Amino acid sequence: MTKNTHRPLTLRDVSEASGVSEMTVSRVLRGRGDVSATTRDKVLQAAKELGYVPNKIAGALASQRVNLVAVIIPSMSNMVFPEVMTGINSVLEGTELQPVVGITDYLPEKEEQVLYQMLSWRPSGVILAGLEHSEASCAMLRSAGIPVVEIMDVDGTPIDTAVGISHRRAGRQMAQAILKAGYKKIGFMGTKMPLDHRARKRFEGFTEALAKAGIEVSDQEFYSGGSALAKGRDMTKDMLERTPDLDFLYYSNDMIGAGGLLHLLEKGINIPQDIGMAGFNGVDLLDGLPLQLATMDACRKEVGKIAAQIIADRVIHGTENSEKIIELTPKLNLGATLRDPQ
Amino acid sequence: MTKNTHRPLTLRDVSEASGVSEMTVSRVLRGRGDVSATTRDKVLQAAKELGYVPNKIAGALASQRVNLVAVIIPSMSNMVFPEVMTGINSVLEGTELQPVVGITDYLPEKEEQVLYQMLSWRPSGVILAGLEHSEASCAMLRSAGIPVVEIMDVDGTPIDTAVGISHRRAGRQMAQAILKAGYKKIGFMGTKMPLDHRARKRFEGFTEALAKAGIEVSDQEFYSGGSALAKGRDMTKDMLERTPDLDFLYYSNDMIGAGGLLHLLEKGINIPQDIGMAGFNGVDLLDGLPLQLATMDACRKEVGKIAAQIIADRVIHGTENSEKIIELTPKLNLGATLRDPQ
DNA sequence: GTGAAAGCGCTAACAG
DNA sequence: CTGTTAGCGCTTTCAC
Numbered sequence: 001m002t003k004n005t006h007r008p009l010t011l012r013d014v015s016e017a018s019g020v021s022e023m024t025v026s027r028v029l030r031g032r033g034d035v036s037a038t039t040r041d042k043v044l045q046a047a048k049e050l051g052y053v054p055n056k057i058a059g060a061l062a063s064q065r066v067n068l069v070a071v072i073i074p075s076m077s078n079m080v081f082p083e084v085m086t087g088i089n090s091v092l093e094g095t096e097l098q099p100v101v102g103i104t105d106y107l108p109e110k111e112e113q114v115l116y117q118m119l120s121w122r123p124s125g126v127i128l129a130g131l132e133h134s135e136a137s138c139a140m141l142r143s144a145g146i147p148v149v150e151i152m153d154v155d156g157t158p159i160d161t162a163v164g165i166s167h168r169r170a171g172r173q174m175a176q177a178i179l180k181a182g183y184k185k186i187g188f189m190g191t192k193m194p195l196d197h198r199a200r201k202r203f204e205g206f207t208e209a210l211a212k213a214g215i216e217v218s219d220q221e222f223y224s225g226g227s228a229l230a231k232g233r234d235m236t237k238d239m240l241e242r243t244p245d246l247d248f249l250y251y252s253n254d255m256i257g258a259g260g261l262l263h264l265l266e267k268g269i270n271i272p273q274d275i276g277m278a279g280f281n282g283v284d285l286l287d288g289l290p291l292q293l294a295t296m297d298a299c300r301k302e303v304g305k306i307a308a309q310i311i312a313d314r315v316i317h318g319t320e321n322s323e324k325i326i327e328l329t330p331k332l333n334l335g336a337t338l339r340d341p342q
Numbered sequence: 343m344t345k346n347t348h349r350p351l352t353l354r355d356v357s358e359a360s361g362v363s364e365m366t367v368s369r370v371l372r373g374r375g376d377v378s379a380t381t382r383d384k385v386l387q388a389a390k391e392l393g394y395v396p397n398k399i400a401g402a403l404a405s406q407r408v409n410l411v412a413v414i415i416p417s418m419s420n421m422v423f424p425e426v427m428t429g430i431n432s433v434l435e436g437t438e439l440q441p442v443v444g445i446t447d448y449l450p451e452k453e454e455q456v457l458y459q460m461l462s463w464r465p466s467g468v469i470l471a472g473l474e475h476s477e478a479s480c481a482m483l484r485s486a487g488i489p490v491v492e493i494m495d496v497d498g499t500p501i502d503t504a505v506g507i508s509h510r511r512a513g514r515q516m517a518q519a520i521l522k523a524g525y526k527k528i529g530f531m532g533t534k535m536p537l538d539h540r541a542r543k544r545f546e547g548f549t550e551a552l553a554k555a556g557i558e559v560s561d562q563e564f565y566s567g568g569s570a571l572a573k574g575r576d577m578t579k580d581m582l583e584r585t586p587d588l589d590f591l592y593y594s595n596d597m598i599g600a601g602g603l604l605h606l607l608e609k610g611i612n613i614p615q616d617i618g619m620a621g622f623n624g625v626d627l628l629d630g631l632p633l634q635l636a637t638m639d640a641c642r643k644e645v646g647k648i649a650a651q652i653i654a655d656r657v658i659h660g661t662e663n664s665e666k667i668i669e670l671t672p673k674l675n676l677g678a679t680l681r682d683p684q
Numbered sequence: 685g686t687g688a689a690a691g692c693g694c695t696a697a698c699a700g
Numbered sequence: 701c702t703g704t705t706a707g708c709g710c711t712t713t714c715a716c
Contacts, residue, residue, distance in 0.1 A: 008464065012709085022709090035685070051481055053461045054710085055464060056462040056464075057399055058403055060710085064711090076427050076428060077425070077428060079421075085418055116395060119395045120398040140395065143393050227626045227627060229628060229630030231630070232630065234630075258630075259630040262630065287568075287571055288573070353694065354693085364693090365703060368694070374695095376701060376702095378702090399693080403709070403710085405695055
C-alpha cells in the first residue's frame with residue numbers, strides 16, 4: 001500500500017523510454033530548435049505514456065529565467081483586489097507568465113516579509129498595491145533588477161512605474177460634485193484603517209476641496225470589522241441621530257454606502273432631495289440596489305490589465321514603457337443618490 | 343542609465359563578504375544547525391548589508407523540497423473562493439508553506455492545464471475545488487505522490503482526501519425546511535453553469551426531496567453574466583409575472599436571492615407569509631439586508647482551514663489523516679424569509 | 685538534426 | 701562548530 005517507492009519522473013526517464021538523448025527530449029518538450037518529426041513523435045509519445053511533468057524548478061535554475069510575476073495586495077476580501085487580479089490574469093493568460101499572489105493585510109512589515117518571500121523565487125516582475133512601502137521593501141525592489149509596477153495609486157513617487165487613479169483628485173472631484181449639487185452639511189463614514197493610504201488620500205482630497213468652499217465635514221465615523229453592509233446601516237443610523245441636520249453622506253466605499261442607503265430608504269427619507277449619498281469604487285456587484293448609489297470607478301480591472309501588460313512587454317519583448325506614471329481617470333457616476341446640480 | 347550589469351547576489355557573495363564558508367552562511371540563513379553566535383552575527387550583518395535575498399529555486403532543487411501548496415479554484419469573483427483562500431492562508435501563515443493559486447473558470451480543460459503548470463513546480467501538496475476532474479487530471483494527481491485535498495464537496499470519490507459539505511444533502515435539507523413550513527408552489531433560480539457540479543448537486547438534492555413529497559419545482563430560470571444582484575431582481579420579477587401563484591423562491595446563491603428580496607420588498611409583498619425565500623452560502627457580506635435571507639452556510643472558511651491543516655500535517659509532520667472524507671454540516675439559517683414550521 | 689559537457693545556486697552528507 | 705564534495709534536473713553552449 002505504501003507507494004513510497006515513488007520517484008518523480010525526470011527527463012532521463014523520458015530519454016530512456018524513447019531512446020533519444022535528454023537534450024533532444026528537452027528541445028521537443030519546449031518546442032525549441034529543429035527536431036525531426038520522427039523523433040518528436042517518439043518523445044511526445046513516451047512523455048505522455050509515462051505521464052512526465054517537467055520540473056520547472058530545475059528548468060528555471062538552469063535557464064536563469066522564472067516565468068512568475070509576484071502580485072502583492074493588501075487583502076482578498078475587499079472585492080477590489082480580486083477584480084484587479086482578474087485584470088492581471090486576463091493579460092497574463094496570453095503569455096507564459098504566471099501570477100503568484102501575496103497578501104499583506106495592509107501591514108508594512110508583512111508586506112516586507114511577503115516581498116522577501118516572493119523575491120526569493122526570482123520572479124520576472126512585481127506588481128504591488130500602493131506607493132507606500134517600508135525602506136527595506138523599497139531597497140529590495142530597487143535592487144531586484146526586475147520591472148516593478150505599483151498599482152491603484154499615483155499620488156507619490158513610484159519606484160519604477162505606477163498605474164492607477166489619483167485618490168486625492170477623486171476625493172476632490174466628489175466634493176466638488178456634492179457642493180455643486182448644493183449640499184452643505186456633510187457627514188463622512190469610512191474604515192478605521194490608518195494604513196489604507198488610498199482611503200486616506202481620498203478623504204484628504206475631499207476635505208481639502210470642501211475647505212476651499214469654506215465647508216467642513218460636519219460629522220464623521222470610522223468602523224472596523226464586521227459586515228460592511230450592516231456597519232454602513234448602523235453607522236448611518238447613529239450619525240443621523242447624532243447629527244440630524246446632515247444633508248449628505250459620503251462613504252469611503254460602496255458597501256457601507258449601500259448599507260446606509262437601505263437604512264435611509266426604510267426610514268422613508270427622500271433621496272437625493274433630503275439627503276444625498278455617495279460611495280466609492282463602482283462595484284457592479286451592487287447594481288441591483290433600489291437606487292443606484294453615486295460612486296466613482298477606480299478602474300480596477302483596467303489597472304490590473306495595464307500593469308500586467310507593462311510587465312509582459314518588458315519581460316517578453318524588452319520594451320521599456322515610456323510613461324512612468326499612468327494616471328487613469330475615474331468615472332464619476334451620479335447614480336440616483338446625488339441630485340442634479342442646481 | 344542601463345543597469346544591465348545587475349547580477350543577483352549569491353551565497354558566495356555573502357560568503358566572501360563575511361569570510362565564512364558558503365555552507366555555514368547557508369546554515370545561518372536557514373537557522374539550521376549549531377553556529378557560533380560570532381559567525382552568525384558576521385553572516386547576518388554581511389547578508390543585510392549586501393541586501394542578499396536567497397534563491398529558493400536553487401534551494402528547492404538542491405533540497406528536493408518545495409514549500410508551495412497549489413490551490414486550484416474555479417473563480418476569484420465568486421466571493422466563496424476568496425473566503426476559502428482566507429481560511430487556507432490563516433493556517434499556512436503559521437507554517438513555512440505558501441499557497442499558489444490557479445483559476446480554472448469552471449473549465450475541466452483549463453483545470454488540466456493549470457494543474458500541469460502547478461505540478462511542474464513540484465508543490466508539496468494540492469488543494470483543489472470539487473471532485474470532478476478530467477481523467478488526465480486525476481492521473482496527474484495520483485502519480486504526483488503528494489497530498490491532494492479536494493474541497494467544497496463530498497458527494498463522490500476523492501482521489502485522496504475530501505473536505506466539504508454534501509451539496510445534495512444541503513439541497514434536500516433546504517427542501518425539507520421549505521415543505522415543513524408549508525410552502526407548495528416553488529420557483530428556482532440559479533446560474534447557467536452546467537459545469538458547476540456543486541450547484542447541480544444542490545438542485546438535484548432539492549428536487550429529489552420535493553419529489554418525495556409529491557411536489558415539483560413549478561418554475562425555474564437560469565442566468566449567466568452580469569451583476570448577480572440585478573439579475574436576481576430581474577429574474578424574480580419575470581418569474582412572478584410568468585407564474586404569479588408561487589409561494590416560495592429558492593435561489594442557488596445569496597446574491598441573486600438578495601436581488602430578489604429587494605424586488606419583493608419594493609412590491610410590498612409580505613415576506614415570509616405570502617412568499618418565502620432562501621439562498622445559499624451564508625455570505626455575511628449581506629448581513630445588513632432589510633430582512634435576513636434564509637440560507638445555508640457552506641463552511642467556506644472552515645473548509646479552507648481544514649484542507650490546509652491536512653496538507654500541513656502531512657508535509658511537516660508526516661501525519662496521515664485517518665478520515666478520507668471529512669463532511670462538514672452546513673448550518674441552516676432560517677433568517678426572516680422562511681416562516682416558522684406550521 | 686543531435687549529442688556531450690558544464691554549469692545554474694544551493695543543500696545533503698560526510699569529514700574534520 | 702565548520703568546511704568539502706557532490707550532486708538536484710534541467711538548459712546553455714559548443715561540437716559533430
